Amino acid sequence: MNNLTQMxxxxxxxxxxxxxxxRELITSAGATGYTSVSGVxxxxxxxxxxxxxxxxxxxxxxxxxxxxxxxxxGELIDAVQQLLSTSSGVMFVSDTYVSRPDYxx
Amino acid sequence: MNLILRAQVATAAxxxxxxxxxxxxxxxxxxxxxxxxxxxxxxxxGVILTxxxxxxxxxxxxxRIVDADLEAALVERVPELAGQLTxxxxxxxxxxxxILDLKTxxxxxxxxxxxxxxxxxxxxxxxVSSYLNPDPLWAMPHKQHGxxxxxxxxARRDPALPRTARRTVVELPVEPDAALAWALVKLGVPAEAVxxxxxxxxxxxxxxxxxxxxxxxxxxxxxxxxYLGVRLTLQAILGLTGLPSPRGVVxxxxxxxxxxxxxxxxxxxIGGSRADRDDIAAVSRVLAxxxxxxxxxxxxxxxxxxxxxxxxxxxxxxxxxxxRPQLQxxxxxxxxxxxxxxxxxxxxxxxxxxxxxxxxxxxxxxxxKARGAINSLPAxxxxxxxxxxxxxxxxxxxxxIMRGRTRDALRRSTHRxxxxxxxxxxxxxxxxxxxxxxxxxxxxxxxxxARIHQFLTPAxxxxxxxxxxxxxxxxxxxxAMAETAVRMMGITQFAPLVVLAGHASESMNNLYQxxxxxxxxxxxxxxxxARASAAIFNDPAVRALLAARGIDIPPDSFFIAAEHxxxxxxxxxxxxxxxxxxxxxxxxxxxxxxxxxxxxxxRERAQDLPGASPHSPARVQGRAHDWAEVYPELGLAGxxxxxxxxxxxxxxxxxxxxxxxxxxxxELDLDxxxxxxxxxxxxxxxxxxxxxYYFSALNPxxxxxxxxxxxxxxxxxxVLAGHAxxxxxxxxxxxxxLGDQLLHEPMRLTVIIQAxxxxxxxxxxxxxxxxxxxxxxxxxxxxxxxPAAPWHRYTPYGWTTTPxxxxxxxx
Numbered sequence: 001m002n003n004l005t006q007m008x009x010x011x012x013x014x015x016x017x018x019x020x021x022x023r024e025l026i027t028s029a030g031a032t033g034y035t036s037v038s039g040v041x042x043x044x045x046x047x048x049x050x051x052x053x054x055x056x057x058x059x060x061x062x063x064x065x066x067x068x069x070x071x072x073x074g075e076l077i078d079a080v081q082q083l084l085s086t087s088s089g090v091m092f093v094s095d096t097y098v099s100r101p102d103y104x105x
Numbered sequence: 106m107n108l109i110l111r112a113q114v115a116t117a118a119x120x121x122x123x124x125x126x127x128x129x130x131x132x133x134x135x136x137x138x139x140x141x142x143x144x145x146x147x148x149x150x151g152v153i154l155t156x157x158x159x160x161x162x163x164x165x166x167x168x169r170i171v172d173a174d175l176e177a178a179l180v181e182r183v184p185e186l187a188g189q190l191t192x193x194x195x196x197x198x199x200x201x202x203x204i205l206d207l208k209t210x211x212x213x214x215x216x217x218x219x220x221x222x223x224x225x226x227x228x229x230x231x232x233v234s235s236y237l238n239p240d241p242l243w244a245m246p247h248k249q250h251g252x253x254x255x256x257x258x259x260a261r262r263d264p265a266l267p268r269t270a271r272r273t274v275v276e277l278p279v280e281p282d283a284a285l286a287w288a289l290v291k292l293g294v295p296a297e298a299v300x301x302x303x304x305x306x307x308x309x310x311x312x313x314x315x316x317x318x319x320x321x322x323x324x325x326x327x328x329x330x331x332y333l334g335v336r337l338t339l340q341a342i343l344g345l346t347g348l349p350s351p352r353g354v355v356x357x358x359x360x361x362x363x364x365x366x367x368x369x370x371x372x373x374x375i376g377g378s379r380a381d382r383d384d385i386a387a388v389s390r391v392l393a394x395x396x397x398x399x400x401x402x403x404x405x406x407x408x409x410x411x412x413x414x415x416x417x418x419x420x421x422x423x424x425x426x427x428x429r430p431q432l433q434x435x436x437x438x439x440x441x442x443x444x445x446x447x448x449x450x451x452x453x454x455x456x457x458x459x460x461x462x463x464x465x466x467x468x469x470x471x472x473x474k475a476r477g478a479i480n481s482l483p484a485x486x487x488x489x490x491x492x493x494x495x496x497x498x499x500x501x502x503x504x505x506i507m508r509g510r511t512r513d514a515l516r517r518s519t520h521r522x523x524x525x526x527x528x529x530x531x532x533x534x535x536x537x538x539x540x541x542x543x544x545x546x547x548x549x550x551x552x553x554x555a556r557i558h559q560f561l562t563p564a565x566x567x568x569x570x571x572x573x574x575x576x577x578x579x580x581x582x583x584x585a586m587a588e589t590a591v592r593m594m595g596i597t598q599f600a601p602l603v604v605l606a607g608h609a610s611e612s613m614n615n616l617y618q619x620x621x622x623x624x625x626x627x628x629x630x631x632x633x634x635a636r637a638s639a640a641i642f643n644d645p646a647v648r649a650l651l652a653a654r655g656i657d658i659p660p661d662s663f664f665i666a667a668e669h670x671x672x673x674x675x676x677x678x679x680x681x682x683x684x685x686x687x688x689x690x691x692x693x694x695x696x697x698x699x700x701x702x703x704x705x706x707x708r709e710r711a712q713d714l715p716g717a718s719p720h721s722p723a724r725v726q727g728r729a730h731d732w733a734e735v736y737p738e739l740g741l742a743g744x745x746x747x748x749x750x751x752x753x754x755x756x757x758x759x760x761x762x763x764x765x766x767x768x769x770x771x772e773l774d775l776d777x778x779x780x781x782x783x784x785x786x787x788x789x790x791x792x793x794x795x796x797x798y799y800f801s802a803l804n805p806x807x808x809x810x811x812x813x814x815x816x817x818x819x820x821x822x823x824v825l826a827g828h829a830x831x832x833x834x835x836x837x838x839x840x841x842x843l844g845d846q847l848l849h850e851p852m853r854l855t856v857i858i859q860a861x862x863x864x865x866x867x868x869x870x871x872x873x874x875x876x877x878x879x880x881x882x883x884x885x886x887x888x889x890x891x892p893a894a895p896w897h898r899y900t901p902y903g904w905t906t907t908p909x910x911x912x913x914x915x916x
Contacts, residue, residue, distance in 0.1 A: 015873075018119070020321075020322045021112075021115035021119075024111070024115070024328075025108060025111060025112060025115070028106045028108055028111055029106070029108055030106075046873055047870070047873065047876060048870055048871045049871065049872075049873060050781070050868075050871030050872055053781070053782065053785045053786065053872075054589065054782045054786070055461070055465070055467075055483060055485060055486060055782055055785070055786035055787075056483075056485040056486070056785045056786045056789060056874075057485060057486055057487060058484070058485040058486075058789075059485070059785065059789065059872070059873070059874035075108045075109070076108060078108070078109055078112075079108035079109050079111065079112035080112070082109060082112035082113060082116060083112045083115055083116055085116065086116055086119060087116070087119050088141075088873075
């Protein structure tokens with residue numbers, strides 16, 4: 001597709017206090033980077049989440065997004081699944097395409 | 106990298122609460138990991154949630170808990186307890202039957218357990234302590250490679266291990282996750298039991314484990330994976346399988362009474378010999394809804410409802426200030442401020458407010474050219490703005506700094522000489538006479554010694570300076586912070602002099618000094634934030650932006666920072682060189698008012714402070730310099746409630762320094778944004794503090810730090826009880842008790858809000874942390890829309906009118 005390279009994209013939404021563990025897994029999996037969005041809002045399995053709070057970053061939700069080669073994604077997906085098995089949070093996995101694959105190797 | 110194993114470690118550690126170092130003590134709920142579940146399910150082996158049956162019965166005898174409280178507690182906890190019964194021809198309510206059962210049925214009081222001390226725990230504690238100690242006599246070699254790899258390299262020469270084990274260490278995997286995986290296989294742990302094994306292992310040394318979790322997130326020099334790597338590989342090479350779970354299980358109901366026996370006893374108490382089997386059966390059906398293991402929590406609820414009812418009865422609806430006040434004092438929501446506010450309000454024309462002690466200005470602060478900095482902001486936030494000082498007279502400041510550095514060098518030299526291997530002998534010969542004399546003076550006349558010390562070593566704090574708030578924040582950010590503060594507090598008019606008072610504690614030889622400082626400032630003094638806030642409000646550019654947003658601060662209003670010393674109760678004005686001549690008289694008036702208030706407050710506090718006398722307030726103040734004093738002040742002992750509303754609700758009411766007071770006016774917060782900020786930040790900090798005191802009081806051995814008298818410091822990380830073992834968590838016994846008696850009444854935070862119920866409900870619905878705390882009974886919420894409206898209680902199913910205990914009269 002337009003000289004793009006297929007990659008796997010993971011989006012994980014977890015309470016901010018659980019985000020360090022996810023970040024640690026992402027970097028341990030060899031991902032070269034991630035995007036972190038704090039104070040995300042929405043409605044989910046545990047009800048409504050109002051989003052960013054003025055004086056509290058600890059009790060909000062954080063979304064972490066990372067992209068890595070499909071061959072490296074499997075173990076990270078299993079690990080995040082393990083982490084989410086007993087705590088709140090969601091993970092979305094999808095195919096994505098990047099123009100500069102060397103950035104993600 | 107074994108990602109699955111890393112995830113399993115993270116999952117096993119999910120409910121472990123990070124433990125901050127004692128140098129910036131952050132009060133936390135030690136059972137916060139249980140907050141998504143009901144409070145009553147948080148009991149774990151060795152941890153108790155309630156007091157003993159005898160203590161509740163004693164409360165009932167002295168009227169601290171009355172039948173109306175028990176009735177209200179039962180209505181709340183067991184809604185199905187309704188209707189009437191006929192026993193022996195007498196008609197009685199189901200509630201009175203349950204109350205009689207509560208008072209007569211025996212149950213074994215839960216007991217707080219002593220922590221266990223396995224050889225492996227002692228061994229690991231000494232290794233972790235050596236690895237993390239920031240100020241060791243000998244630095245651990247190979248630290249730069251991480252905890253597991255440093256241990257693996259050094260353990261081969263560790264005489265504490267058997268020779269065979271030392272040989273095996275050499276062959277262990279190099280990486281911690283590989284070592285952990287190897288150990289699990291070697292120990293024969295099946296895949297499905299890995300999680301439980303990791304959880305069990307993390308229950309040992311909970312103090313160190315909590316601190317490692319904090320360190321992994323904030324510093325990164327150690328993590329739980331490497332800790333478990335050492336722990337499990339040691340077990341594998343030493344053949345230590347099947348280690349006992351830490352702390353024996355202590356059941357709340359070890360000798361359960363048979364339901365029929367309970368029912369028979371209650372039925373005979375009511376109906377005498379006329380009670381027949383049908384009556385007993387009817388009673389047993391009632392009692393079956395309230396089993397004995399639930400009794401302790403019902404007593405606890407009644408104990409808390411009694412306090413709530415008493416508190417609500419005392420609330421007033423005094424007139425607001427219609428004329429412009431002459432002085433305004435804004436203090437931290439900390440319960441200790443309540444006493445000062447109440448006494449200083451005796452001055453006519455003085456209005457007070459409660460606001461989070463960091464004044465909405467989250468900063469990392471360092472003094473002028475000082476080494477190091479403090480994160481002066483709530484633990485809920487990350488420091489992003491660095492604040493420092495510019496001296497008003499740079500030349501004087503440089504001279505001052507040079508003298509300070511010379512003193513520092515001298516201090517470091519004496520410390521080196523004192524802590525070396527051989528030098529202490531010579532050092533004692535040379536300087537012993539001087540230190541001996543200082544020690545005698547410090548012991549016999551601590552206040553005089555402090556004055557001499559202060560005279561000889563003036564602190565940098567005495568240098569006239571300005572804080573660099575304009576460099577730390579943009580103009581828009583400063584204006585937004587000022588607007589937020591005004592809207593959160595509900596200030597509608599500004600006095601000519603507005604004092605913003607942070608607070609700090611002052612004590613000697615006190616490892617828990619930080620626990621007495623400002624919780625909203627991350628366990629640090631709040632002066633820097635107060636100074637920054639005052640500078641923001643005095644900035645004409647900020648005032649211009651505020652005016653455009655409908656907040657008019659008169660040109661003659663001047664903001665000045667101050668610091669409330671919670672040991673001496675002095676409120677000292679800071680940055681006095683900034684006070685314009687036009688406001689000097691007002692500042693003097695405030696100074697006199699705070700001086701009078703301090704004297705009254707000291708006498709009041711002396712009634713509760715162990716060993717103090719209301720007739721000698723100077724001695725209470727002298728505790729700030731007494732290096733032998735384990736009770737410099739009582740901190741937040743007794744904290745029980747938080748009131749969010751206008752001061753008119755509480756002005757003139759003695760709240761016994763037990764209530765967090767946050768000012769709030771619905772009229773200035775039409776969209777509820779300010780209320781949401783209060784409920785999701787100051788309220789959460791208050792809840793952390795409240796639960797820290799609650800569990801430290803009930804579990805001094807496991808969730809508290811035990812007595813101060815045997816504490817030894819591990820650098821600035823924490824304390825050990827004695828010379829080895831686990832890092833102690835929570836507050837020392839001297840913060841919550843005296844002898845074998847509690848000074849602190851363990852009660853879950855009662856939150857009282859005056860605001861539209863719809864707004865409060867919307868905020869709770871949108872925030873999971875509040876839903877967890879309220880729906881699971883970790884805190885309670887009582888609210889009314891305005892002074893004319895009835896009180897309502899929040900329940901998971903909506904608002905209800907207040908329970909009977911709130912409406913009844915009590916002794």
